[in-house]
Amino acid sequence: MKAIIYSEYGSPDVLHLAEVSKPAPQDNEVLIRVHATSVNFGDLMARDFKNITPRKFNMPLLFWLGARLGFGFTRPKNPILGNEFAGMVEAVGAQVTRFKPGDAVFGYRAQNMGAYAEYVCMPEIGMLALKPAPMTFEEAATVPYGALTALALLRKVNLRPGQKVLINGASGGIGAAAVQLAKHYGAEVTGVCSTPGLDFVKALGADMVIDYTKEDFTRSGETYDVIFDILGKTSFGRGRKALKPNGCYLYASFKMKQLLQMLWTKVAGGQKVICALSGERPDDLAFIGELIEAGQYKAIIDRRYPMTQAAEAHRYVEQGHKKGSVVITVWNPDTPHGSQTMSAQAQTTSVLETVRTLQGAKS
Ligand SMILES: NC(=O)c1ccc[n+]([C@@H]2O[C@H](COP(=O)([O-])OP(=O)(O)OC[C@H]3O[C@@H](n4cnc5c(N)ncnc54)[C@H](OP(=O)(O)O)[C@@H]3O)[C@@H](O)[C@H]2O)c1
Numbered sequence: 001m002k003a004i005i006y007s008e009y010g011s012p013d014v015l016h017l018a019e020v021s022k023p024a025p026q027d028n029e030v031l032i033r034v035h036a037t038s039v040n041f042g043d044l045m046a047r048d049f050k051n052i053t054p055r056k057f058n059m060p061l062l063f064w065l066g067a068r069l070g071f072g073f074t075r076p077k078n079p080i081l082g083n084e085f086a087g088m089v090e091a092v093g094a095q096v097t098r099f100k101p102g103d104a105v106f107g108y109r110a111q112n113m114g115a116y117a118e119y120v121c122m123p124e125i126g127m128l129a130l131k132p133a134p135m136t137f138e139e140a141a142t143v144p145y146g147a148l149t150a151l152a153l154l155r156k157v158n159l160r161p162g163q164k165v166l167i168n169g170a171s172g173g174i175g176a177a178a179v180q181l182a183k184h185y186g187a188e189v190t191g192v193c194s195t196p197g198l199d200f201v202k203a204l205g206a207d208m209v210i211d212y213t214k215e216d217f218t219r220s221g222e223t224y225d226v227i228f229d230i231l232g233k234t235s236f237g238r239g240r241k242a243l244k245p246n247g248c249y250l251y252a253s254f255k256m257k258q259l260l261q262m263l264w265t266k267v268a269g270g271q272k273v274i275c276a277l278s279g280e281r282p283d284d285l286a287f288i289g290e291l292i293e294a295g296q297y298k299a300i301i302d303r304r305y306p307m308t309q310a311a312e313a314h315r316y317v318e319q320g321h322k323k324g325s326v327v328i329t330v331w332n333p334d335t336p337h338g339s340q341t342m343s344a345q346a347q348t349t350s351v352l353e354t355v356r357t358l359q360g361a362k363s
Pocket residue numbers: 040041042058059149168169170171172173174175192193194195196197212230231233251252253276277278279320321
């Protein structure tokens with residue numbers, strides 16, 4: 001099968017298309033023909049992990065060490081990136097009962113990666129669920145990472161209807177999902193990102209947006225029940241002014257300092273710091289699928305790239321200006337043979353067009 005592989009850490013240039021062995025499913029596994037995968041934070045980090053110093057890593061030193069050993073100390077252990085995908089079940093192992101050939105599915109491989117390939121095998125009890133009908137394969141392939149992470153983290157703060165939530169980093173993979181999930185739980189949501197992402201975050205359903213390049217939410221005088229800081233860009237010391245007396249400061253990215261603040265605020269009472277790891281559950285993906293079916297969760301694609309242009313896809317995401325998800329189309333059964341390598345330019349969907357359509361549908 002074809003896969004995008006890398007054998008050394010570095011810039012997007014380390015990615016190239018190669019012929020590798022097609023996996024065969026074990027008795028408890030499902031073989032999936034991948035239609036689409038995505039480029040997200042995890043792919044960029046794993047591709048260039050040698051250059052991610054402990055300082056650049058948004059987690060404590062021990063986590064960095066664990067990740068470095070996991071990904072490979074001097075060169076990548078797993079040559080294929082890609083943590084999320086959507087595709088079609090091609091074959092199932094002898095003991096599989098939940099899926100059958102022909103099922104359209106989407107799934108999450110977390111740090112196991114491997115989805116930048118024509119085929120993947122997944123345990124049937126893994127993070128795998130039927131693809132929601134309203135989404136295309138490309139849209140569904142962009143959902144699992146952000147949705148599963150945001151869902152698991154938001155669970156730690158037990159959101160209730162009417163609560164006010166601020167999401168710092170609302171235009172990214174986790175933030176975009178958190179905006180939609182917080183709305184689903186009945187919260188009033190304020191999304192914070194830079195200027196290019198404002199329309200995108202509004203289109204996801206945020207009640208208010210703040211441009212962090214122009215306004216500091218910690219000085220606005222507004223207070224929130226939950227402040228969810230995805231990249232850990234704000235300190236609890238300053239940010240607590242924007243937190244209600246019993247509010248929670250939820251960090252998806254944190255260092256030792258925030259862990260100590262978590263311990264201290266647990267003992268002291270009042271405002272709390274929560275540093276959480278996602279710990280996704282397989283049932284969560286089916287739940288996200290139900291939200292999509294009910295029209296309560298959407299995917300907005302910024303750009304699509306064919307497998308041959310995976311390096312360009314990484315370069316584009318690395319520039320930091322994406323407004324929505326970036327997809328790598330692995331196989332499109334509706335596309336005539338030979339046009340799987342259509343240029344990214346030709347396949348680029350205008351995200352503003354999508355945003356306008358969604359805004360039109362809302363009003
Ligand atoms: N706790 C866990 O279990 C867990 C799991 C997975 C990942 N993570 C952590 O989550 C982070 C990645 O999140 P992601 O995938 O959502 O990243 P992402 O897709 O790269 O998005 C990052 C977002 O942060 C925004 N941002 C950048 N600088 C900012 C600032 N100064 N103030 C406010 N927002 C800012 C960006 O917005 P603009 O583009 O508008 O600047 C972008 O929307 C990593 O630090 C990773 O370690 C944690």
